[in-house]
Amino acid sequence: MGGLSIIRQFENFVNHLGIRQMICSPYPPAGLSIVDEVEAAKQAAGVAACDFVSDGMDVGLGTGSTVRYTVIELGRRMNDEGLNIRGVPTSIDTEQLASSLGIPLIAWDEVDRLAVTIDGADEFDSEFHLIKGGGGALTREKIVAQVSDAMVVVTDPRKDVGTLGKFPLPVEVIQFGWEVTLRHLQEMCPGVASRRGGAEPFITDNGNYIIDCNFGVSITDPVKLETDIQGIAGVVEVGLFTHMADAIVIGSPQGIEVRIKADGRLA
Numbered sequence: 001m002g003g004l005s006i007i008r009q010f011e012n013f014v015n016h017l018g019i020r021q022m023i024c025s026p027y028p029p030a031g032l033s034i035v036d037e038v039e040a041a042k043q044a045a046g047v048a049a050c051d052f053v054s055d056g057m058d059v060g061l062g063t064g065s066t067v068r069y070t071v072i073e074l075g076r077r078m079n080d081e082g083l084n085i086r087g088v089p090t091s092i093d094t095e096q097l098a099s100s101l102g103i104p105l106i107a108w109d110e111v112d113r114l115a116v117t118i119d120g121a122d123e124f125d126s127e128f129h130l131i132k133g134g135g136g137a138l139t140r141e142k143i144v145a146q147v148s149d150a151m152v153v154v155t156d157p158r159k160d161v162g163t164l165g166k167f168p169l170p171v172e173v174i175q176f177g178w179e180v181t182l183r184h185l186q187e188m189c190p191g192v193a194s195r196r197g198g199a200e201p202f203i204t205d206n207g208n209y210i211i212d213c214n215f216g217v218s219i220t221d222p223v224k225l226e227t228d229i230q231g232i233a234g235v236v237e238v239g240l241f242t243h244m245a246d247a248i249v250i251g252s253p254q255g256i257e258v259r260i261k262a263d264g265r266l267a
């Protein structure tokens with residue numbers, strides 16, 4: 001049985017539980033493991049975020065295990081309900097998923113603005129600032145988010161933090177001189193900064209490395225840190241997304257919570 005079939009089966013199961021319709025009513029019933037609960041929460045958030053998408057929209061399609069459910073649901077709505085959208089993927093993984101579901105993809109020379117991008121996050125704070133890049137797709141994700149009229153984040157409560165930084169901050173750097181770029185990052189970072197993958201380095205879709213910077217719970221000024229890191233030669237992009245997210249859809253065992261930024265583009 002293919003992976004998609006398993007996801008569909010799980011999706012049907014979750015739908016059977018009524019999660020899609022449920023706002024703030026408890027799930028899942030006794031008997032689901034913690035892993036299943038987290039997965040159900042991710043799916044509930046991913047599916048709920050599709051309500052920000054309407055017919056005719058061009059949509060940024062994020063990367064990760066939560067937004068994967070969004071992409072699958074958008075594909076389902078296109079096939080079953082006649083939803084008509086086009087997508088711009090933020091990674092090769094998402095491109096392959098969207099294509100397999102029949103979601104038409106737009107070439108960059110056809111993109112003017114996207115109506116919305118939906119994406120995951122590794123951490124978010126009360127100001128709607130994000131750490132992203134756990135999957136290494138941060139640069140493409142930021143390019144897509146920047147050309148979008150709104151950004152919706154799909155996530156779960158584990159990622160809701162007072163101060164950003166417990167999740168190691170991903171920074172994409174070019175391979176040339178990466179050791180020096182790492183040293184510059186290390187000077188700014190109170191904890192260890194290291195190349196992802198160690199001796200067998202992780203290579204991004206853009207052919208670059210990721211340096212994970214352990215700031216710890218210390219990023220009290222993410223806007224300044226984003227600018228400071230962007231100022232280092234060799235840095236392609238940093239996984240701080242400040243003043244970009246407009247809504248956060250949080251799936252949890254208590255239901256779905258949708259937070260809309262008061263002065264954001266969806267308020």
Ligand code: 5RP
Nearest residue numbers: 064065066120133134135137
């Ligand atoms: C990928 C990302 C992801 O959106 C982020 O890591 C969250 O992923 P998941 O939903 O799997 O926890 O930024 O670069």
